[in-house]
Amino acid sequence: MTMGVSDTVIRLDHLTKRFGSMTAVDGVELDFQENEFFALLGPSGCGKTTLLRMIAGFEIPDEGKVLLDGNDITQLRPNRRPVNLMFQSYALFPHMTVRKNISYGLEMDGINSVALNSRVDETLETTQLDELAGRKPDQLSGGQRQRVALARALIKRPRVLLLDEPLSALDKKLRGQMQLELKRLQHEVGITFVVVTHDQEEALVMADRIALMRDGVVEQCGKPHDLYENPGSRFVAEFIGAMNTFDGKLTDNGVEINGLGLLRGAVENNSQAGMNATLAVRPERIKITKTPPMGEDNSISGKVDDLAYHGQDLGVHVRLENGAMALVRVSAADPIAESLSDNTKIWCAWSPRHSRILTS
Amino acid sequence: MNTRLKTAAYVGPGLGWLALFMIIPCGIIFVYSFFERGTYGGIDFIFSFDNFNRALDPIYLNILLTSGRIAGLTTLIALILAYPAAYAISCAPTRRQPVFLFMVMLPFWSNYLIRTYAWIVLLNREGLINNSLEGLGLISEPLPLLYNEFAIITGLVYNYLPFVILAIYASLSRLNPEIREASEDLGASSLTTFLRVTLPLTMPGIAAGSIFVFVLSIGNFITPDLLGGGRLMMVGNLIYDQFLSARDWPFGSALSLMLIGVMMMLLFTQAIAVNKSMGERV
Numbered sequence: 001m002t003m004g005v006s007d008t009v010i011r012l013d014h015l016t017k018r019f020g021s022m023t024a025v026d027g028v029e030l031d032f033q034e035n036e037f038f039a040l041l042g043p044s045g046c047g048k049t050t051l052l053r054m055i056a057g058f059e060i061p062d063e064g065k066v067l068l069d070g071n072d073i074t075q076l077r078p079n080r081r082p083v084n085l086m087f088q089s090y091a092l093f094p095h096m097t098v099r100k101n102i103s104y105g106l107e108m109d110g111i112n113s114v115a116l117n118s119r120v121d122e123t124l125e126t127t128q129l130d131e132l133a134g135r136k137p138d139q140l141s142g143g144q145r146q147r148v149a150l151a152r153a154l155i156k157r158p159r160v161l162l163l164d165e166p167l168s169a170l171d172k173k174l175r176g177q178m179q180l181e182l183k184r185l186q187h188e189v190g191i192t193f194v195v196v197t198h199d200q201e202e203a204l205v206m207a208d209r210i211a212l213m214r215d216g217v218v219e220q221c222g223k224p225h226d227l228y229e230n231p232g233s234r235f236v237a238e239f240i241g242a243m244n245t246f247d248g249k250l251t252d253n254g255v256e257i258n259g260l261g262l263l264r265g266a267v268e269n270n271s272q273a274g275m276n277a278t279l280a281v282r283p284e285r286i287k288i289t290k291t292p293p294m295g296e297d298n299s300i301s302g303k304v305d306d307l308a309y310h311g312q313d314l315g316v317h318v319r320l321e322n323g324a325m326a327l328v329r330v331s332a333a334d335p336i337a338e339s340l341s342d343n344t345k346i347w348c349a350w351s352p353r354h355s356r357i358l359t360s
Numbered sequence: 361m362n363t364r365l366k367t368a369a370y371v372g373p374g375l376g377w378l379a380l381f382m383i384i385p386c387g388i389i390f391v392y393s394f395f396e397r398g399t400y401g402g403i404d405f406i407f408s409f410d411n412f413n414r415a416l417d418p419i420y421l422n423i424l425l426t427s428g429r430i431a432g433l434t435t436l437i438a439l440i441l442a443y444p445a446a447y448a449i450s451c452a453p454t455r456r457q458p459v460f461l462f463m464v465m466l467p468f469w470s471n472y473l474i475r476t477y478a479w480i481v482l483l484n485r486e487g488l489i490n491n492s493l494e495g496l497g498l499i500s501e502p503l504p505l506l507y508n509e510f511a512i513i514t515g516l517v518y519n520y521l522p523f524v525i526l527a528i529y530a531s532l533s534r535l536n537p538e539i540r541e542a543s544e545d546l547g548a549s550s551l552t553t554f555l556r557v558t559l560p561l562t563m564p565g566i567a568a569g570s571i572f573v574f575v576l577s578i579g580n581f582i583t584p585d586l587l588g589g590g591r592l593m594m595v596g597n598l599i600y601d602q603f604l605s606a607r608d609w610p611f612g613s614a615l616s617l618m619l620i621g622v623m624m625m626l627l628f629t630q631a632i633a634v635n636k637s638m639g640e641r642v
Contacts, residue, residue: 058541078544085545091538095560108547156546 007034015064026216039207047216084158090149092137099133163195250277259322265355283329285354293349393613401607411614427595431577434516442524450532507589524569531565
């Protein structure tokens with residue numbers, strides 16, 4: 001991870017925004033570091049775009065502050081903030097050429113035309129838009145428009161670049177390329193990127209840190225690895241990646257599940273036995289065998305209900321003895337993948353250290 | 361059904377209507393303009409250019425120029441009044457916008473003639489405005505508000521303003537609000553954003569509204585007649601007189617053709633200008 005020096009660029013201090021009786025953003029505390037790729041992740045309506053618009057200056061928070069390099073910019077108008085936003089719709093100026101679109105921000109700064117032209121030329125070249133400089137936005141493809149929007153927002157070298165669902169308008173293949181491209185670009189320009197996305201995979205691939213939001217609140221904030229491996233709540237566990245969850249009652253060393261027995265995992269010291277709890281395990285952590293497994297691992301039996309072929313792996317949907325479903329991911333290289341078919345009797349086993357016990 | 365037949369069935373009625381009530385009458389006017397007036401108001405089918413020569417007489421050209429000036433001023437004032445109104449409506453909460461648009465259209469519930477007469481009541485020497493101003497002691501003598509160019513322009517602006525508001529509102533509401541925000545985000549002030557982004561992008565609405573007001577104003581004859589008191593003649597009144605009083609249909613036709621020509625030229629230049637400013641695909 002590229003988080004050598006931790007200098008905070010933007011700090012959100014108890015930021016709250018209400019629309020009528022609805023609280024869109026509720027007391028959010030976050031900070032974005034220098035040269036960091038940060039993702040605001042969450043389902044639609046979780047308040048992530050409102051949060052972004054407050055940083056850009058298009059919404060004034062009802063409570064709290066936005067601090068940039070320690071200075072309060074909460075009330076500053078968008079045109080006075082050294083922050084640029086790349087809009088989800090790209091919002092290119094349809095009546096201007098690519099070149100005019102890109103130079104617009106510099107023109108507003110009133111820098112002299114020689115310097116302006118050379119910087120625009122340079123940007124056009126690095127974004128490979130020089131051949132399209134004379135075109136209007138409606139003569140560009142989706143990917144080209146996205147590049148223009150990015151170039152236009154970056155040319156002012158903002159302290160922070162905000163990106164609202166930057167890849168949502170692209171097709172799947174291009175999206176995959178652009179995820180890496182954005183990451184590379186961020187490293188190159190050394191500007192803090194804050195990207196809003198609803199796509200957990202996108203966030204995992206691109207971001208140095210992720211804040212997962214739900215109903216206006218930050219549910220969990222951390223590195224992708226932390227969110228994936230150590231989800232703090234059932235919501236985080238299920239939103240990021242695929243997750244098997246089993247509901248039951250907490251015991252001293254695991255969770256007692258109706259019809260499946262005790263499934264073991266590390267229990268936090270401050271939890272009380274007998275309370276409702278969920279045991280979660282990732283599909284790729286489960287091993288399938290056709291004979292009962294030996295040893296200390298958690299083990300449950302069931303029948304193959306359905307097989308989903310993905311190429312690199314096989315999604316095995318298992319109907320457990322208590323009627324619940326579980327998902328197991330079997331690598332294509334695993335010999336057992338060949339021998340599975342519907343209604344095959346199997347055992348699913350995993351080490352207790354891969355169990356996550358969630359009480360919220 | 362055959363697609364071609366289907367197309368004909370859809371397009372036919374509209375096209376037929378236009379052919380019957382627009383192209384044929386225009387054709388008749390075109391033909392009549394090259395004949396001579398009969399002694400008792402009929403038409404003598406003798407080919408001549410006399411009507412056009414007569415129409416180019418300075419007296420008549422002057423009337424055309426006056427009409428152009430009045431229509432131009434009307435258009436300008438209507439635009440200046442309409443743009444802020446349309447802007448305000450487009451910025452209002454989405455649920456309230458239909459209410460405001462309804463209020464804009466409300467005057468059309470009463471008759472054009474009655475609305476124009478109402479202005480006589482207002483602008484009269486003894487009218488509401490003069491009486492109020494005198495009552496407040498702001499003027500000692502009634503202002504000459506009626507039966508002049510001011511009254512005509514006031515009446516025309518009043519009548520056509522709603523159309524301009526609607527036309528500009530339509531193009532403003534089509535504008536993605538993020539485009540204006542993008543301008544501000546890139547460092548532009550509200551004024552710069554308006555001049556460089558909003559205004560150019562709403563040019564089609566401005567052009568459509570302008571053409572509408574200009575064309576309807578330059579050919580109008582009721583408002584100049586009632587509010588101008590017959591002292592000011594516009595080209596519409598002139599044509600009206602040729603057909604209905606002077607019974608000189610050929611000359612009236614020639615004047616009509618010239619008016620149509622002027623309007624067509626304007627429509628054409630404006631269409632080109634709008635195309636250019638919008639930067640349509642090559």
